Amino acid sequence: MKAWFKSGAPWIWLNAGAVAVCMIMVVGLIGLIAVRGFGHFWPADVAEVVITDEQGNRSVVLGEVVRSQTIPAAVARDAGYYVPENRELVTRFLFKQGNRDQTGRDFAWYTEIGMGEFQYPENAFVIERREWGNFYGYPVKLSQDGRTISAEAPEFWQAVQASVDRSLELHDDIKAIERRRIGRINSDMEQLRLERRMLDLRNVEGLERDQAEARIDQRSSELDAEYQVLRTELDALYASTRRDSLTLRMADGNELEISFATIVRVSQPNAMSVFGKLGQYVVRLGEFMTDDPREANTEGGIFPAIFGTVTMVFVMSIIVTPFGIAAAIYLREYAKQGTMTRIIRISVYNLAGVPSIVYGVFGLGFFVYFLGGSIDRMFYEASLPAPTFGTPGLFWASLTLALLTLPIVIVSTEEGLARIPSTIRQGSLALGATKAETLWKVIVPLATPAMMTGLILAIARAAGEVAPLMLVGVVKLAPTLPIDGNFPFIHMERKIMHLGFHIYDVGFQSPNVEAARPLVYATALVLVLLIVVLNLTAISIRNHLRERYRSASD
Template sequence: MMKSWFKSGAPWIWLNAGAVAICMIMVVGLIGLIAVRGFAHFWPADVAQVAVVETDGTRSEILGEVVRSQTIPAAVAIDAGYKVPEDKELVTRFLFKQGNRDQTGRDFAWYTEFGMGEFKYPDNVWVIERREWGNFYGYPVSLEYDGERLTPQDENFWTATQETIDRSLQLHDNIKSIERGEIGRINAGIEQLRLDRRNLDLRNVTGTERALAEERIAQRKAELDADYEVLRAELDILYNSTHRDTLRMRMNDGNELDISLADVVRVTAPNAMSTPDKLGQYFVRMGEFIVDEPREANTEGGIFPAIFGTVIMVFVMSIIVTPFGIFAAIYLREYAKQGLITRIIRISVYNLAGVPSIVYGVFGLGFFVYFLGGSIDQMFYEAAMPAPTFGTPGLFWASLTLALLTLPIVIVSTEEGLARIPSTIRQGSLALGATKAETLWKVIVPLATPAMMTGLILAIARAAGEVAPLMLVGVVKLAPTLPVDAEFPFIHLERKIMHLGFHIYDVGFQSPNVEAARPLVYATALVLVLLIVALNLTAISIRNHLRERYRSASD
């Protein structure tokens, strides 16, 4: 009975189904863990006020968010300096996010349950999210704006504070727009004038031509300087406007501090917020995480530059690798003589898929960046030397390195798709009078398009998650400007970019504030997974559309 059951193949079907089910459970569980730990960071947590015992035995009042709790052996607490009763074997400790790093020197601290008082949640506690030094937790004392002074006893104190912060945020956006937009344009123009003068020196231009060129450069320089002075005066007014409003806060120890609203991103009172209010604030923070720039050594703010850099790098990589991979596969399958040399080339392509990615990064740095980029600088950007233009890591070299890394995947997938086309289709096309080229490009290649798209899908999935080679050929911790803007040539392939994979590595392993970075690692990882899924689904939908199109045409 058992022997016939095994011979029927049913056990292997169940074994395969069980393996697939386990893999699906693991994938869903991993994504769920990342989502819970990452996106829970954006929920406006209540702020607790509690009496604790320090390691030196003194009692103090702390104010902060309870991040998590742990049960540890009593010996660990004793080694940390805490006094633990002798009959206790296990101790519960709590991690508090206290904020106020500019005043206390630390954001997070552990406290044991011994000597800990009752948890209180005062409604008048404010949480101030700042551009620097992290969060501030305390009690409002007064607000000074437009020459007026309000206190919490005033009826419109909260409303006035929010309106003043909104005004400060608008001024900050205006300042950033001027600095990165118009002043950036002026700086680019001045740099171009410097390069023009340098070109005159390199070409040894003299006489009337030199005089006319110098006059034109001087005239243009004067116009740019005049524009800059106008913008500088406008910026001075905006800076003065942003720093005139201050919020005076009292910390839990009684000390008071003046906080300029120019440094404030948001003020909330989480203990007084209802659940719908917190839910609304949750989605606002999540949206800001997607569209804002990072702050505080990437431990706060958003990840938009990393998302943008990842997407544009994948697009440039796809544009490069698709034609090269397809044409190489077509040549190997349809045109090359199937002999020893072709087999060696095909085996080499297969082996390239197993080369460690960091090797591609080293090759890209040595060949693409230093050799090709340096040669391009010598031929076309000599005026900018010794400052490199293309002879330094950037978007184009990162995309080209990833294209080289994923090229074997596209070649192999395309070859397999071409090999699956029945020979009868080729013979029928030739029998009807079509040439070999017409048969290939009008019959065979369209039918193999889904396989080509499969190769591109696999290439996108691998390229979007690579980190090691990118650290050598163009990805940095923080890129102040995006590689796409309104300045000609609009897409700047020589600029460095941010990348979600490298951002996860940097925040998770290079951050000076580990506890603050922990939830952002999970949230960024989930965004990267969702981005890869979105790119793959887009490519899969295109592949399915092409498959149905050519299937119906062949019928």
């Protein structure tokens, strides 16, 4: 046994076991997030159950059974549920019953006391709406272009789907007009306003002012006329969206008419096959990745958050890479190795351990208020007192993260430079190359894999940071993306959404906890996958460079 311990084999097995446990935990965590998150998009069956209370009154509950749990009878009594005295444990079920505009809540707990058998009627409809969440009920009739189609009619389901498709097309047309064409007009009108204000600030008078005013007035009239045409077109589209409506009967017998202008999807999950549910699952998952959020971020998609995260990481990488590499090259190749250089290195190492919120406070005070305010006073005087760069935005968020990850890039690059044998430098100098030529044509290419390693670590940390971003540019909901079709096309001053902050907001600030819970898991998995994709891209580039210069490094 002593010989076995002295051989070091137990420590090898212990290390392998620790690595295996860590891998199992990571895979298990990702699997849990995937099941809890992406399972939300599977079309769940709609259950109907009759509940009889202690007075003999009957009520009908219709909705999706989210989960069940067994609790002590005393806890149930304290919560206001009726429980017979001879019961010690009670099972309760959480129903997603929707219809929040009618009942005031779309999730409710019901105990098994007095509960009948679950029924799954095939004609139960699930209506996904743009507001007020889902609606669960039974179809009564469809009002379509002045005619009424009964729910018993053979063509009813096809007519409903046709109305849904038409409503979605109209909604896309409205969105395109409002965001693109009217958005461009608003942008041009704002530029004209700023031009007029600059005339006042510069005290332009005489013929020059008259010509400028005439040009501005003419362009403003053209934009007004274009807007009136679009406004008329929008009014017609909005009126057209309200043409069709669907009447449904709720579980309590009351009927409600829903306009197709508010409907996103109509489905009958109890009557769908497995392949039908799989197709709808793919569609709903795709919408989650490509749509905008709605209902306080508890419904809809997360595309603005994905776009903001990726854009911020790319801008951060563009900023941090040259500065980090240049600093490392100077410290390793040019700086005199003395007391001052050692102090600088120690400072860089210490910066890597500074809490991220400190960088956020620094970014808010220095980048946003000082630099941004100065830029506004020098270049955007006409916009004041409304800030342009003197407010949190994409550029300041990226710059703050670049400062946060700068020590990582410096340390990795410097270590890569230090690993290059001195014989390579000496050989290059002996062949007549200058120090600069040796550095940029021999040393830097060989150290490129180490530089990419630093960038990989920087991306992994930056993509998951939340605390500093809350101060320097990330918001709950950004109405416009930082890249669009309006000049100058890339708007670095705009605020953005971020997946990490989106998880925090949905998980801890949402007014509807049960609706937000699965979206927290789904968004967390998307963030993990996004970081993995970014890292794999950087790793593939690093491996390519490593293979390219392997023969030279050997």
